[in-house]
Amino acid sequence: MARSASVRRRLRPLVGFLTVLVVLLIAWEAIKFIGGDTWHIENVLGTGVTIDHDPPLKFAFATDVKLPHVWAIAGEFGAQDAVGDTTVTRLLRAALFTLRNAAIGFALGSTIGMLLAILLVHVRILERAILPLVVASQTIPIIAIAPLIVIGLKADWFGVAIVSTYLTFFPVTIAALRGLRAFDPRAMELMRSYAASRWAILRKLRLPASRPYLFTGFRIAAPAAVVGSIVGELPSLIQDGLARQIITGMQYYSLNAEYLWATIAVSSLLGIGVYLLVAGVENWVLRHERRPEAALA
Amino acid sequence: MTNETTQARPVVDIAGVSKVFDARGQRATRVEALVGIDLSIAAGEFVSLIGPSGCGKSTLLRLIGDLTPPTSGTITVNGKPAERARRDRDYGMVFQAPVLFDWRTVQGNVELPLEISGTSKAQRAERAKEHLRLVELSDFAGHYPWQLSGGMQQRVAIARALAVDPALLLMDEPFGALDEMTRERMNLELLKIWERTETTIVFVTHSIAEAVFLSTRVVVMSPRPGRISSIIDIDLPRERNVETRELEQYFHLVTAVREALRGDERSAGSTDGDDDDLAERRVAAEGLSG
Numbered sequence: 001m002a003r004s005a006s007v008r009r010r011l012r013p014l015v016g017f018l019t020v021l022v023v024l025l026i027a028w029e030a031i032k033f034i035g036g037d038t039w040h041i042e043n044v045l046g047t048g049v050t051i052d053h054d055p056p057l058k059f060a061f062a063t064d065v066k067l068p069h070v071w072a073i074a075g076e077f078g079a080q081d082a083v084g085d086t087t088v089t090r091l092l093r094a095a096l097f098t099l100r101n102a103a104i105g106f107a108l109g110s111t112i113g114m115l116l117a118i119l120l121v122h123v124r125i126l127e128r129a130i131l132p133l134v135v136a137s138q139t140i141p142i143i144a145i146a147p148l149i150v151i152g153l154k155a156d157w158f159g160v161a162i163v164s165t166y167l168t169f170f171p172v173t174i175a176a177l178r179g180l181r182a183f184d185p186r187a188m189e190l191m192r193s194y195a196a197s198r199w200a201i202l203r204k205l206r207l208p209a210s211r212p213y214l215f216t217g218f219r220i221a222a223p224a225a226v227v228g229s230i231v232g233e234l235p236s237l238i239q240d241g242l243a244r245q246i247i248t249g250m251q252y253y254s255l256n257a258e259y260l261w262a263t264i265a266v267s268s269l270l271g272i273g274v275y276l277l278v279a280g281v282e283n284w285v286l287r288h289e290r291r292p293e294a295a296l297a
Numbered sequence: 298m299t300n301e302t303t304q305a306r307p308v309v310d311i312a313g314v315s316k317v318f319d320a321r322g323q324r325a326t327r328v329e330a331l332v333g334i335d336l337s338i339a340a341g342e343f344v345s346l347i348g349p350s351g352c353g354k355s356t357l358l359r360l361i362g363d364l365t366p367p368t369s370g371t372i373t374v375n376g377k378p379a380e381r382a383r384r385d386r387d388y389g390m391v392f393q394a395p396v397l398f399d400w401r402t403v404q405g406n407v408e409l410p411l412e413i414s415g416t417s418k419a420q421r422a423e424r425a426k427e428h429l430r431l432v433e434l435s436d437f438a439g440h441y442p443w444q445l446s447g448g449m450q451q452r453v454a455i456a457r458a459l460a461v462d463p464a465l466l467l468m469d470e471p472f473g474a475l476d477e478m479t480r481e482r483m484n485l486e487l488l489k490i491w492e493r494t495e496t497t498i499v500f501v502t503h504s505i506a507e508a509v510f511l512s513t514r515v516v517v518m519s520p521r522p523g524r525i526s527s528i529i530d531i532d533l534p535r536e537r538n539v540e541t542r543e544l545e546q547y548f549h550l551v552t553a554v555r556e557a558l559r560g561d562e563r564s565a566g567s568t569d570g571d572d573d574d575l576a577e578r579r580v581a582a583e584g585l586s587g
Contacts, residue, residue: 192383
């Protein structure tokens with residue numbers, strides 16, 4: 001009982017996400033039903049029924065070119081190119097490449113962010129000197145700085161990971177700065193009574209107490225790492241990632257809008273996927289600190 | 298730690314200590330928390346500090362523990378300056394709140410001070426188990442703090458403080474947040490622990506009953522400025538139990554402490570501790586009639 005309840009609690013973000021997704025898809029088709037192009041569907045789900053529907057209104061944004069039917073986009077995943085690859089395998093391969101760079105960027109960015117926060121927490125004067133620079137670094141458009149990093153480093157995929165790092169370290173730094181100060185002040189007195197060193201205080205009090213805050217930073221950083229990775233691929237014309245597929249989709253938009261939508265779907269699913277992964281890890285790491293309301297105190 | 302040399306000299310020696318709080322030289326916020334404190338505590342004593350809020354009893358405890366420095370005067374613990382004693386981990390501290398780490402099990406919490414003092418893993422586990430047995434929580438070693446009641450959490454905090462075998466145990470209203478029933482049971486348990494460990498205890502409380510029942514000496518303090526107004530020897534038999542609270546001598550001592558506190562009230566106009574007073578009178582009435 002207790003076990004299945006805790007599994008259910010851990011799956012809750014996923015269930016919520018799927019519900020929202022279904023609602024969005026229904027809303028999408030509802031708009032098309034009210035103000036899209038004429039529907040003409042033969043043999044619905046193999047039942048032999050043919051649907052013809054002329055929406056009463058005409059929304060300029062809801063034409064079949066700008067807002068294709070959900071099933072048309074889904075069908076695009078199965079479409080084959082000249083080499084015989086289906087769209088879904090091509091996009092998944094690209095997503096995997098982007099994910100790898102994003103993961104490296106996330107790992108580097110999180111490490112740098114945490115080390116920076118640990119340094120700033122211990123050396124007050126540095127916090128005042130460095131924090132404005134850290135904030136300023138994030139006001140420069142990533143699209144402007146990505147070519148500098150990727151082309152400047154001449155290291156293709158690693159340059160991409162660095163762009164990802166650049167977007168990742170900031171939320172982690174800010175969250176860790178707050179988290180490392182979020183301990184119970186009485187716990188600090190206790191550590192003082194033990195004559196604990198700074199190192200011991202960091203390891204046994206500051207870091208464990210900072211975890212809920214850190215994970216908030218990680219939740220923001222993970223999808224940002226994916227975005228950073230895609231943006232990083234653009235200037236160097238790296239062929240293997242999602243950026244190449246998005247550009248292809250844009251070029252053929254008026255001929256095959258479904259392809260761009262398919263790439264958008266894969267990109268956002270990747271972002272949501274890494275977010276849910278971080279949320280899942282958080283639930284597991286903090287499992288003992290969760291206080292289920294039903295538990296006896 | 299309780300060998301012949303420490304028996305000979307006091308565990309705590311406070312001489313001419315004062316403590317002034319002023320927020321960065323602002324005259325208006327200057328508070329004389331303590332003035333002219335002299336107190337000597339021998340090894341094996343159980344000394345309670347009692348007084349209305351604002352009398353500086355907690356501040357005095359924090360001074361002994363070197364959690365805050367005195368403005369003037371000297372504090373010697375185990376024959377060394379208080380700071381040295383803290384660095385040598387000569388004392389254990391228990392606060393009003395248990396202050397347990399949520400992310401550690403009960404045993405992990407008890408092991409915390411041992412980890413910091415660099416005790417080996419095997420020894421840590423052994424000592425933690427031993428002290429959890431002392432506070433009768435052996436069965437809860439693997440539990441997390443939030444799974445325990447308030448009284449049990451405070452017993453974990455006591456086990457944690459005792460884990461390093463300190464010569465001195467500093468307790469700041471450790472049972473203040475507990476209900477009366479739990480508090481009385483904790484008092485008995487604390488006396489048992491005190492007997493078995495032979496440690497010296499300095500205990501801050503605002504309950505007269507608790508102070509008299511537990512202590513060998515009660516230090517009565519008064520506020521504005523915080524000072525020691527009288528020290529009352531509690532010459533009850535050392536062996537104390539439920540019946541101790543019904544001894545005639547116990548009532549005399551409770552009255553003596555109350556009158557010492559009352560004397561302060563008259564001069565300072567404070568009425569803190571009224572609830573205890575009422576409860577005390579009721580208990581006394583019942584005891585005499587029964």
